[in-house]
Amino acid sequence: MDSSVLFGIATIGYMLSMVAYITYLVSRKEQVGAAATGITVASFIAQTIAFMMRWVEGYEMGLRSFWRPPISNLYESLIFFVWCLILGYLIIEFRYRNRSFGAFITPLAGLALAFIEMTGMSKEIQPLLPALQSNWLLAHVTLSFIAYSTFGLSFGTALMYLIEKTEKRTEPAYIFWTVSLGVLVVLLLAMGADFMKFHVLASTPEEMKSYLFRATFKSDSGAVSLASWAGAAAVVALVWRYGYLLKRVVASFNVTAGLLDDVTYKAIAVGFPVFTLGGLIFGAIWADQAWGVYWSWDPKETWSLITWLVYAFYLHARLMRGWKGRKVAVVAVVGFVAVVFTYLGVNLLLSGLHSYGSLG
Amino acid sequence: MVERKKGLVDRIWDLFASVKFAVVLFLLIALTSIIGTVIEQGAEPEKNLMLLKRLFGDSLAPSAFRLFESLGFMDMYRSWWFVSLLVLFAANLIICSLDRLPRIWRLATEPIKPLSPRMTGSVPIRREVRLKGPPEAVRERLEEALSSIGFKAGYSPDEDGGYQLYSQKGGYTRLGVYITHLSIIVIMLGAVIGIFFGFKGYMPIQEGYTADFAYGRDDTTQSLGFAIRCDDFDVEFYDMSDMPKVFRSRLTVIRDGREVMKKVVEVNSPLRYGGYTFYQSNYGMVPDADGYFILKVRGRTGKAVTINRMLGESFVIPGTEIVGTIRDFSPALAMDDSGKTFTYSNMMNNPAVYIEFSEGGKERYAGWILRRFPSTWRLPDGNVVELVDYWGVQYTGLQVRKDPGVWLVYLGSGIMTLGLCIAFFMSHRRVWVLVGREGRHSAVTVLASANKNRQAFERKIDKLVSALSGGSDG
């Protein structure tokens, strides 16, 4: 058995646990909850072993030195993100003895895994280009993803907070979270459509870019494209119309808004220093070592800075009078949107200027 | 006294000292930064014109372009308004810190005082326990309990036979936030020094040649005050693929005619000398250059010699009468389906040399010898000719950088990490233990506070209290 089989098992496991947590949230059956936890832990163990195996495989193929864990391309980094996210989630579940977060956080893992499958990105162990053979880069990527997963946790809890705290459909915070959730659902559906239509086997971000949304918004047929936009609007409107139903589900659990706010803050308080050191500082040191400039305002760097500023905004907004609660939760959600954009949007949507050095 | 209206200076000061202003600046900088990630910075005008045509349509694009250009969007991180935002941000940070420092300094350094009775209600953590024995008898036990969690207690008696123990830890951690803010100033200072006193250039050096200047912006040249010789440039590939694994320049620094330093530069391993740093940036072939073929030749008798020859020259395999003559070279040899050879790249991806061998004027055999394929080194008669290098025809392109501010940037980064760790992972913890007489017992009230992560401290206090009451039978 090689690592890809185990990764496959873990992927299916996480999908199952996502379903189980949501079922648990709705049914509130203790057995379902226990099963959800069980599946998550088992999948986590499978993924951990798979990670180790992939590490060894890369070494045996002569493509990696032994000290280099497999976190070097898009596929590997997304997998690592899922691993950190689940680890963080399990810590919270055991520490707060509350499973209801699971239904909000495992879908994030599911989303990342679905994204991998839908875009069909390359899972090969690829040789490392010279610019990428750097320990600073390794530390940079590893810590960035640890930070991203804490930000992912805070996104889940902030969203729950907003769901629990909003009343009326006309309320800005309500509109904000329902539209955000709606857009998320639309993106997933659109990527699913791309996959069904093209069975894309894109191996590079460039190829992926050319297929993305071709089945829907960017379709050659004007009618399909128009219908996609209409469909997207309908989905968002639907989430907005019936979003309050989620509130009942969340409210039926004994997670107080105060606890959610607290977990959101704590996750960001851990993530912010890690992101500062790993995401910005190590990234700058790597750039300095490889190209002789620690900061060059390229889109990827700039978006990291934007993300950082949004979280600095969050931390300071909490200190201002009148900015407790809902408003800061909105900032936490926006922060994670910036994270996702930094990681995927820059590669997929912006001009891909962040190529790996002039020697690539 | 009549309250006077605040003067303009005061109001500006207040504005710059406010967190609200900081938050507005965070937002402005973040939002405007997005522009520069959409519009390519410092690109040829045509490129961005195309982009604008896609965004705004053909008719609006030219005016949009003019507007964007006048706003500096094509080079926005250097534009006057973006730089102004950064300056405001720095001013905000400095004034805000100055404004609050005296108060925070007092909080951080002030020794803890006993709690006055009317303040006890405002302390967030409160636990009560009854201990056997009069107050004075339990004092030692309480002090030991406190020191077991790291607090050295002060003592203050009160009028009715009771007393108070009090202690604090980590007052200085309140400065963590200020250390963080200071670090941002240090980093910005480093960046400014780099912008005004730094140099960024490019320096191509052919194998075997020496250069003592670099090309700067707009093809100006900058003399370095020393010279660099490229002894060799080389690309190493992954196994049999054309995927590069290592780019390697062997460089020697020469100052006043003397070799002062040798260094192998790779992509993540630059050369630093004399305030300059030299990075591996690119490489290429020098057109029409004549190089030396470096061959390692071993006759059947076993002795190996290294020789170098130019195209068309000959050599003798030691211990034999066999003469090899170099006839042809290909930087990247490949073979098509019919077995015909061709050159697939003008870079040295798969260097090969064609050599004819003869003995006593009679031709023996001829063929390609490939540097990356050891099986081609062995000749039919058991002699071995290895192609080590075709030297002198490549150049290495070095990025040259002088940044006298970079150490400040690194220093600031270190300070920031430290400051953030203090700000988020450490806290100022205070504890007061009030002990009063209650018949033959002591009524003990433990009051505690922490400015961060209160739950963790609360758990610690709970442990302390349960340890105390475990030992009591009251």
Ligand code: HEM
């Ligand atoms: C991007 C730059 C900045 C970073 C990374 C930063 C970082 C921080 C951090 C980590 C905290 C602690 C927050 C918490 O405990 O939750 C903090 C607090 C604070 N920051 Fe900043 N800050 C920045 C810029 C500014 C600016 C420009 C101001 C100017 C007004 C400012 C004013 C404050 C104040 C007043 C506090 C509260 C201090 C206290 O609790 O005593 N910060 N900052």
